[in-house]
Amino acid sequence: MPWKDGYTISDEKSLDDKDIRWPEGKRCAVHIVVNLSMAGGPEGISAKDVRSATALFAAGEGLDLLLAALAKHGLKATFAVPAVMATIDPARIRGLVAAGHEVAAQGLRHEDVTTLPRAEEKARIELATGILADVTGRKPSGWFSLPRQGDPFAGGTISPNTMDLLIEAGFAYMGNGLADDIPHYWVTDFASRRAILTLPYYYHFDDQFFCMFPHAGTGLENSDMLVRNWRAELDAQYKRGRFFTMVLHPQHVGWCNRMGLLEDFLAYMGRLPDLWNPTGAECAGYWARTYPAATHLELEPSIWKDYPGSLS
Amino acid sequence: MSEKLLEEVAGLEAAARAYTARHQRIDNLRWPDGARIAVNFTADFDAMLLRRLNNEPPMQLAKGEFGGRVGIWRLIELFDSHRIKATVFTVGRICELYPKALRAAVKSGHELADHMWEHRVPREPELERDHLLKTRDALERISGRRPVGSRSHHTPTLLRDEGYIYNSHGAADHKPYYVLDDKGAPCLLELPFHFAIDDAMFFSFAWYASANAEQRLSDTDRVLDMWWAGFMQQYRQGGYLNICLHPFVSGRALRIAMLDRLIARMKTLPGVWFATCEEVARHCLEQHPAKPKAA
Numbered sequence: 001m002p003w004k005d006g007y008t009i010s011d012e013k014s015l016d017d018k019d020i021r022w023p024e025g026k027r028c029a030v031h032i033v034v035n036l037s038m039a040g041g042p043e044g045i046s047a048k049d050v051r052s053a054t055a056l057f058a059a060g061e062g063l064d065l066l067l068a069a070l071a072k073h074g075l076k077a078t079f080a081v082p083a084v085m086a087t088i089d090p091a092r093i094r095g096l097v098a099a100g101h102e103v104a105a106q107g108l109r110h111e112d113v114t115t116l117p118r119a120e121e122k123a124r125i126e127l128a129t130g131i132l133a134d135v136t137g138r139k140p141s142g143w144f145s146l147p148r149q150g151d152p153f154a155g156g157t158i159s160p161n162t163m164d165l166l167i168e169a170g171f172a173y174m175g176n177g178l179a180d181d182i183p184h185y186w187v188t189d190f191a192s193r194r195a196i197l198t199l200p201y202y203y204h205f206d207d208q209f210f211c212m213f214p215h216a217g218t219g220l221e222n223s224d225m226l227v228r229n230w231r232a233e234l235d236a237q238y239k240r241g242r243f244f245t246m247v248l249h250p251q252h253v254g255w256c257n258r259m260g261l262l263e264d265f266l267a268y269m270g271r272l273p274d275l276w277n278p279t280g281a282e283c284a285g286y287w288a289r290t291y292p293a294a295t296h297l298e299l300e301p302s303i304w305k306d307y308p309g310s311l312s
Numbered sequence: 313m314s315e316k317l318l319e320e321v322a323g324l325e326a327a328a329r330a331y332t333a334r335h336q337r338i339d340n341l342r343w344p345d346g347a348r349i350a351v352n353f354t355a356d357f358d359a360m361l362l363r364r365l366n367n368e369p370p371m372q373l374a375k376g377e378f379g380g381r382v383g384i385w386r387l388i389e390l391f392d393s394h395r396i397k398a399t400v401f402t403v404g405r406i407c408e409l410y411p412k413a414l415r416a417a418v419k420s421g422h423e424l425a426d427h428m429w430e431h432r433v434p435r436e437p438e439l440e441r442d443h444l445l446k447t448r449d450a451l452e453r454i455s456g457r458r459p460v461g462s463r464s465h466h467t468p469t470l471l472r473d474e475g476y477i478y479n480s481h482g483a484a485d486h487k488p489y490y491v492l493d494d495k496g497a498p499c500l501l502e503l504p505f506h507f508a509i510d511d512a513m514f515f516s517f518a519w520y521a522s523a524n525a526e527q528r529l530s531d532t533d534r535v536l537d538m539w540w541a542g543f544m545q546q547y548r549q550g551g552y553l554n555i556c557l558h559p560f561v562s563g564r565a566l567r568i569a570m571l572d573r574l575i576a577r578m579k580t581l582p583g584v585w586f587a588t589c590e591e592v593a594r595h596c597l598e599q600h601p602a603k604p605k606a607a
Contacts, residue, residue, distance in 0.1 A: 004409060007409065012410060155375055181382065219525075229532070303411075
């Protein structure tokens, strides 16, 4: 049995702060992710989701406000786009690319693929990729499986085959992983060192868990906590010279007073010197060139044993 | 009917009395060198193993993995920077997953203690003992010495018989207290741990598969205020505080920064004894041994 098989996805230790270098001597990377999914739970985007007032706001005024704030502060974002959102409003998605943002894939309808057979999941990845490529004119290089408010866990859902299928489909990176707070390699086969670069995600920096979570109308409104978490993490990671990421939904952070909180935070961020604000693809490209898996992925030999009376 | 109800009441009374009889508080507890408070920083190092045990999905395992790849290293660095010795309650199989981090912890003088073999205590007595000894041997191979403490549901008499002196699991008193066996003989010292001073309660989503409406995600400013107030309450009256951290939770950069502020603030006061759980336990056992039970 290879070392850690079934238990872990990467090497034993992350890169130390002192070993991290960003382009042009920049001090800390900031990756902004905008999630354009309207999915409420594992089933993905439903007809009910798209014919809701919330959906109109998210695709309309909410997105306008968010794009204006990003433009005002000179920031680029990666948009995690379920294919169906691109078919609903292709011009809008093309507009994101024209504004310098990146469009990455997020399933056909941001559905849970946990139990899908491999062939079925492969077909869905191809279909979603094709739809986005037709709309934007280029094949997406990043794939996201972000969590939904109705999911039982806040990490996003994948199947045992997802990462391998993404490598097979030629994706440069997976947009959300929780095993590190910098880009890291998600290993699918230890023997051949087959791996996909994964960008970090953490639910404490994702607006959906602080804005009427878990349900509009009855959920908890903790947007002040969200901003304190952003601020504390940005300060700490800036000091270490690592990586900060946040996930925004137009329907959540775009609404009313929350938008003001975001504006203030972006202004604070703008006052920190030497931040590098890449899109996901730019970040992944830099990382793969500077810290290639071939030389930087340190996989240890197996010392994991099977014992009677223990989980293997 | 009333006879049956009275029987039930008597049954409850007997259960409460029997439970009470198995616990003994320490009166007039004094710390070494006149310290006002003993503080144990404890790290429950299970990384992805509890999530694996509960059959949680891949992203949850990755969330736990952060504790081994990143979090434990940052906690060691934090404690070392403050010259604090901490206790790492280690799931036995972590020795196979993150031996380097554990060796680094030992090298810095931190204590390794038992946190079950795979984060569960088997019901079968033979297997329970097997798990306890496997963990003991795995920890001994890393640290060169047998662990003397546990944070677990392991049977107290089994722990005692295998050379353990303390457990850190219950909260029957703010101060350390004794757990006795059913004959009234001293069994283990209990170093009280409480969920209100546990990082996972404020920062870990879906702890023990809790439902979405039960989530209580918070922020570091708020938790720092609560924990500081907890520390001051015990400091004023002369007491004890056990701060329970998980490397995959508190190892996040924003929380290391919070803990750095908390420790720095604690250090501005005189009479704060930062120790390992073993040091606190040995002090209690030597200076405040359990009293023989009145016949």
